Amino acid sequence: MTxxxxxxxTLNAPTLKRTLEALKRQTIPSDCMEVIVVGVDESLKTGAxxxxxxxxxxxxxxxxxxxxxxxxxxxxxxxxxxxxxxxxNWLAVLAERFSDPATAVMGxxxxxQAENYWTLTDNISMFxxxxxxxxxxxxxxxxxxxxxxxxxxxxxxxxxxxxxxTGEDSDLTIRLREYGYVLRFEPSAAVTHAPSRSQAMxxxxxxxxxxxxSVKFDFRYQKRGIExxxxxxxxxxxxxxxxxxxxxxxxxLGNRHLWRxxxxxxxxFSAKLVWCFGAALRLYKNSPKKQx
Numbered sequence: 001m002t003x004x005x006x007x008x009x010t011l012n013a014p015t016l017k018r019t020l021e022a023l024k025r026q027t028i029p030s031d032c033m034e035v036i037v038v039g040v041d042e043s044l045k046t047g048a049x050x051x052x053x054x055x056x057x058x059x060x061x062x063x064x065x066x067x068x069x070x071x072x073x074x075x076x077x078x079x080x081x082x083x084x085x086x087x088x089n090w091l092a093v094l095a096e097r098f099s100d101p102a103t104a105v106m107g108x109x110x111x112x113q114a115e116n117y118w119t120l121t122d123n124i125s126m127f128x129x130x131x132x133x134x135x136x137x138x139x140x141x142x143x144x145x146x147x148x149x150x151x152x153x154x155x156x157x158x159x160x161x162x163x164x165x166t167g168e169d170s171d172l173t174i175r176l177r178e179y180g181y182v183l184r185f186e187p188s189a190a191v192t193h194a195p196s197r198s199q200a201m202x203x204x205x206x207x208x209x210x211x212x213x214s215v216k217f218d219f220r221y222q223k224r225g226i227e228x229x230x231x232x233x234x235x236x237x238x239x240x241x242x243x244x245x246x247x248x249x250x251x252x253l254g255n256r257h258l259w260r261x262x263x264x265x266x267x268x269f270s271a272k273l274v275w276c277f278g279a280a281l282r283l284y285k286n287s288p289k290k291q292x
Contacts, residue, residue, distance in 0.1 A: 075151055
């Protein structure tokens, strides 16, 4: 059976233990998987299940993932995060899908709990295109909290951009798509995302940073779409309420399973508005006048 190398970046993540325990419960044989945790985590220095590589200091997630991939022995690299809980059949589903030689890149579904209002808002707002309640298909990009890539394809791509604070997964998977690889989405290969963000300001900061570092305003990818029209920070600020409202509506109209969480719509709208503010700041900093 195919050997999977599960790579997990960490920065003293309090939820990492749950992630490792979930990996122990995978239904595939244990000799078909290896776990590589990379980053800074005091709890792992005394020994833990899997391999731990210390970066010595905090690094961006893309850097940690690249270090883990360099240490991997598996044919398939399976990336997840230290705040994710893989379902017991996560790797079994991926193994079945990767038995097809044509499958080079695959993202799995994202599940969530609804216990905390702001954590729920964050999950729906960020991962609405990748929820486990959606049908399988293709995507334009895939998130790294549940991403599997053939090792040779990952190495050929150059891996994650280590200069990116966030959005390195979007950058990588867009590049892979432009190289001709199909980005497949399989919702049944699911992980439950349980981030520590549970307050409004934490969620807003998360969205602001994603707007600030979004690939949507990267000149390399502005070939078509609304992003090519929103090249001015003041234009983005002006239309930000319309953009936030449109995205919020699209989220709920595109997935009837989310209707039960209608009460998060105001918070999602606010989070998307903050995302626009981050994007506007990015454009302002990159404007010719600012650079001169």
